[in-house]
Amino acid sequence: xxxxxxLPIMLAAMSCGSNDEVASGTFDDGEGGEGxxxxxxxxxxxxTVIKSGDGEVRIATGSKAVSELPMGIELYPGADIQSSMxxxxxxxxxxxxVFKSSDDQDDVIAFYKDQMKDKGIEVQTEVKAxxxxxxxxxxxxxxxxxxSVIKDDEGGVTTTLLAGxxx
Numbered sequence: 001x002x003x004x005x006x007l008p009i010m011l012a013a014m015s016c017g018s019n020d021e022v023a024s025g026t027f028d029d030g031e032g033g034e035g036x037x038x039x040x041x042x043x044x045x046x047x048t049v050i051k052s053g054d055g056e057v058r059i060a061t062g063s064k065a066v067s068e069l070p071m072g073i074e075l076y077p078g079a080d081i082q083s084s085m086x087x088x089x090x091x092x093x094x095x096x097x098v099f100k101s102s103d104d105q106d107d108v109i110a111f112y113k114d115q116m117k118d119k120g121i122e123v124q125t126e127v128k129a130x131x132x133x134x135x136x137x138x139x140x141x142x143x144x145x146x147x148s149v150i151k152d153d154e155g156g157v158t159t160t161l162l163a164g165x166x167x
Contacts, residue, residue: 025037029052036051037050069097080101098159098160100159101157108159112145142165
């Protein structure tokens with residue numbers, strides 16, 4: 001799996017340089033194909049794009065982070081996006097977004113339970129453990145949503161949201 005060896009190098013490169021610095025290149029995907037990568041920005045405001053015959057992955061922070069989620073899922077109102085990762089391949093798309101909110105854990109969980117209900121996704125997993133709550137489920141057509149909400153020291157929460165399925 002040589003295609004995964006390039007990721008640590010690119011993430012290290014993202015943490016250096018200025019907003020104007022751009023790196024790009026190609027790599028052997030380890031399966032006889034070629035992929036490409038590009039890096040722009042710096043550690044606080046950056047984007048890395050990795051493309052291969054299998055699809056595309058975008059990893060972003062700061063203003064380059066995406067707020068659009070698959071399946072028409074909405075971002076929590078007032079969310080302060082910390083980072084995002086989106087991917088497409090084999091007819092499916094997915095996203096992972098990490099965000100902070102000053103709201104209560106229960107409010108964030110309730111918001112996404114409503115979203116799941118609206119999308120026909122039954123809550124199949126619900127966990128409460130210490131300062132963490134998590135819900136997750138999958139629709140009949142393979143679209144899924146998983147939300148993990150952790151209380152932070154400032155009284156708010158940090159949420160990791162995973163969404164994806166068929167495009």
